[in-house]
Amino acid sequence: MSKTxxxxxxxxxxxxxxxxxxAKLGHYVIASGRKLDELAKLEAEARVANVRIDTVALDVTxxxxxxxxxxxxxxxxxxxxPDVLVNNAGFGIxxxxxxxxxxxxxxxxxxxxxxLMNVTRAFLPKMMARRSGRVINVSSVGGRMxxxxxxxxxxxxxxxxxxxxxxxxxxxxxxxxxxxxEPGIIRxxxxxxxxxxxxxxATSPYGKAIGKYEEMSKLADKFASDPIVIAxxxxxxxxxxxxxxxxxxxxxxxxxFLASTFLPRVMWDWAMRKVGHLSVKNIDFTARxxxxxxxxxxxxxxxxxxxxxxx
Ligand SMILES: NC(=O)c1ccc[n+]([C@@H]2O[C@H](COP(=O)([O-])OP(=O)(O)OC[C@H]3O[C@@H](n4cnc5c(N)ncnc54)[C@H](OP(=O)(O)O)[C@@H]3O)[C@@H](O)[C@H]2O)c1
Numbered sequence: 029m030s031k032t033x034x035x036x037x038x039x040x041x042x043x044x045x046x047x048x049x050x051a052k053l054g055h056y057v058i059a060s061g062r063k064l065d066e067l068a069k070l071e072a073e074a075r076v077a078n079v080r081i082d083t084v085a086l087d088v089t090x091x092x093x094x095x096x097x098x099x100x101x102x103x104x105x106x107x108x109x110p111d112v113l114v115n116n117a118g119f120g121i122x123x124x125x126x127x128x129x130x131x132x133x134x135x136x137x138x139x140x141x142x143x144l145m146n147v148t149r150a151f152l153p154k155m156m157a158r159r160s161g162r163v164i165n166v167s168s169v170g171g172r173m174x175x176x177x178x179x180x181x182x183x184x185x186x187x188x189x190x191x192x193x194x195x196x197x198x199x200x201x202x203x204x205x206x207x208x209x210e211p212g213i214i215r216x217x218x219x220x221x222x223x224x225x226x227x228x229x230a231t232s233p234y235g236k237a238i239g240k241y242e243e244m245s246k247l248a249d250k251f252a253s254d255p256i257v258i259a260x261x262x263x264x265x266x267x268x269x270x271x272x273x274x275x276x277x278x279x280x281x282x283x284x285f286l287a288s289t290f291l292p293r294v295m296w297d298w299a300m301r302k303v304g305h306l307s308v309k310n311i312d313f314t315a316r317x318x319x320x321x322x323x324x325x326x327x328x329x330x331x332x333x334x335x336x337x338x339x
Contacts, residue, residue, distance in 0.1 A: 037117025120181030176304025
């Protein structure tokens with residue numbers, strides 16, 4: 029049966045590919061994103077393929093943009109709203125966890141966690157009122173295991189996993205299924221965005237280790253899967269009579285969950301240090317750490333109203 033599906037972050041990668049895939053299968057897809065020119069290109073590509081995709085501007089970090097998107101989707105669906113919401117928009121910046129600045133960490137949470145929750149909250153009321161619907165959240169295999177330098181990004185996906193579990197329990201009485209998609213390494217812009225910020229850590233104690241890791245991470249791209257693997261997993265989550273809680277894609281990634289669960293902790297940690305080139309010889313103990321001070325260390329200009337503690 030054809031569904032009305034709203035996808036976030038559909039201007040590139042997994043979101044764009046999935047929008048086209050679902051439209052070709054006969055679903056009514058509303059693709060959303062920040063880049064209007066990319067949305068127009070997607071609509072045109074759908075027309076060439078003889079399918080219809082409508083598009084809506086949506087920056088998941090902006091409450092104004094979310095409100096406008098709700099109105100636009102209402103207009104496209106005669107006030108009904110989507111049957112399925114696919115929360116796909118997201119990104120990660122890699123780096124040593126202690127070195128990532130407060131603002132960079134918040135930026136990742138604003139998109140991957142708060143953005144996802146705000147979009148969900150905006151589209152849920154109609155699903156709850158009609159007691160049917162589905163929310164599909166794109167997490168990561170890194171939502172259940174942590175890799176070196178992925179600490180901040182992985183933690184956003186751990187948050188998505190936990191929030192999705194709670195939503196799944198709580199929305200079941202409304203007949204709304206909540207599913208998680210857990211992609212492995214997928215060939216998209218994700219990797220380029222992720223490593224783009226790594227140069228800023230070159231002068232940190234981790235500079236040498238990170239340099240080696242970056243080379244390896246580019247190599248890992250050779251073993252990446254195409255976005256079709258995720259488009260198919262999302263399709264299974266859309267069309268199943270009852271969606272599963274989790275879809276690992278490709279399924280071979282289950283091996284890494286088994287290893288992280290059953291290997292003794294010392295062996296797992298050793299393997300992770302190897303992956304991150306985190307041996308003593310790769311650390312510069314003379315380098316200055318923390319390039320950006322956390323907010324509590326930034327001197328704040330004191331206003332004349334600020335009470336001064338007496339000595
Ligand atoms: N590729 C992988 O290896 C991999 C693995 C595990 C999980 N994932 C997850 O898969 C999802 C899709 O990533 P991808 O691999 O397709 O990466 P991608 O090619 O970089 O695409 C990311 C998409 O998210 C959009 N986006 C980012 N911030 C946004 C915002 N504030 N509002 C709306 N859209 C926003 C981007 O739009 P702009 O073009 O405007 O930036 C783009 O359309 C992400 O949640 C990612 O964490 C990817």
